[in-house]
Amino acid sequence: MTFNTALDSISTYEAGKPIELVVREFGIKENEIIKLASNENPLGASPKVLQSIVKNVSNIYLYPDDSMFALKESLSQYFKVHTNEIIIGAGSDQIIEFCIHAKANKNSKILMAKTTFAMYEIYSKAIGARVIKTQGEIHNLTEFLECYNTHNPSIIFLCVPNNPLGDCLDKSEIYEFLKQINEDTLVIIDGAYQEYAKAKDSAKSIDPQELINSFPNTIYLGTFSKAYGLGGMRIGYGIAKESIIKALSKLRPPFNVTTLSLLAALEALKDQEHIQKSLQNNLEQMPYFESFAKEQGLDYIPSYTNFITYFLKEIDSTQIANFLLQRGVIIRNLSSYGLNAIRITIGTKEQNKKFFTLFHHFLNQK
Numbered sequence: 001m002t003f004n005t006a007l008d009s010i011s012t013y014e015a016g017k018p019i020e021l022v023v024r025e026f027g028i029k030e031n032e033i034i035k036l037a038s039n040e041n042p043l044g045a046s047p048k049v050l051q052s053i054v055k056n057v058s059n060i061y062l063y064p065d066d067s068m069f070a071l072k073e074s075l076s077q078y079f080k081v082h083t084n085e086i087i088i089g090a091g092s093d094q095i096i097e098f099c100i101h102a103k104a105n106k107n108s109k110i111l112m113a114k115t116t117f118a119m120y121e122i123y124s125k126a127i128g129a130r131v132i133k134t135q136g137e138i139h140n141l142t143e144f145l146e147c148y149n150t151h152n153p154s155i156i157f158l159c160v161p162n163n164p165l166g167d168c169l170d171k172s173e174i175y176e177f178l179k180q181i182n183e184d185t186l187v188i189i190d191g192a193y194q195e196y197a198k199a200k201d202s203a204k205s206i207d208p209q210e211l212i213n214s215f216p217n218t219i220y221l222g223t224f225s226k227a228y229g230l231g232g233m234r235i236g237y238g239i240a241k242e243s244i245i246k247a248l249s250k251l252r253p254p255f256n257v258t259t260l261s262l263l264a265a266l267e268a269l270k271d272q273e274h275i276q277k278s279l280q281n282n283l284e285q286m287p288y289f290e291s292f293a294k295e296q297g298l299d300y301i302p303s304y305t306n307f308i309t310y311f312l313k314e315i316d317s318t319q320i321a322n323f324l325l326q327r328g329v330i331i332r333n334l335s336s337y338g339l340n341a342i343r344i345t346i347g348t349k350e351q352n353k354k355f356f357t358l359f360h361h362f363l364n365q366k
């Protein structure tokens, strides 16, 4: 059978390996496996979320509230934006897809960093759009501006902070950049890790309300999958001016987010104490990963997220990733990005210790 030829240039997204796979393939007990591969919150979801799910589980035979009233109200208060400036998706991934379908077509160009979240490219190529990438590894707005001036893209993706490298633009430089972008170009500010960036350095913090009011051609994306600990619930949000939200809403399938996901997000947003605890763990543990890299002579980019990327020299990323996997520690091999690098999610103190110990073992056996 033949398929849409647009698919020929797409490589399938390689997701972090699930715990179940390590149980099946290596016979390691589930409770002994540590997943530091997909930037999930190592403290898990808020206990209040779990209680609320249990309490409401009998409602799952009903379709969800498609207006998503309660969660939109809550996000609207949290971010000081109107409810009609919010869209909810099955992960912010789905909103990325809506943006591309709403704004671009096969004649469009879409601009992004060389090494950034893989779904930007996949969704762009799926509609046959031309992907333009900056040359340098990390986000560099001088390069972005040059590419913008040369190519006049319909969409620009800025991942702030950037997955999988951890680098993060300052708010002030983003604003300077946005001043030079024409109002018909949609600029997507992906804030999947903003909670972590904000906790580390206020200069990196993007306020969605201020962003969209200063630059009406932007959309801010947030997710409940990372700091909020709801990766398994598939829920994220977009904040933009009403005209953009209206366009995206035409593409949103009815009931795209489940009843329990809506509820979980609502409770997670309320429990800011749990978020603070999670951010605290991250701030405390990150320096251990930095010292470890220095001791081992590994390069890394200072990270504003809940993960760190190590650039390897003598070691091969696939070898170390497999070594760890066979011993129950799942990390992310970045070879699919063309890098000899690994990305490790910052875990709890105990989880991180196990990672460091095994990494040492690997080096000693060589």
Ligand SMILES: *Cc1c(COP(=O)(O)O)cnc(C)c1O
Pocket: 090, 091, 092, 093, 094, 117, 159, 162, 163, 190, 192, 222, 223, 224, 225, 226, 231, 234, 235, 236
């Ligand atoms: C995890 C992630 C997302 C979206 O995750 P969802 O689970 O779909 O909400 C978006 N952008 C980046 C950069 C991410 O790392």
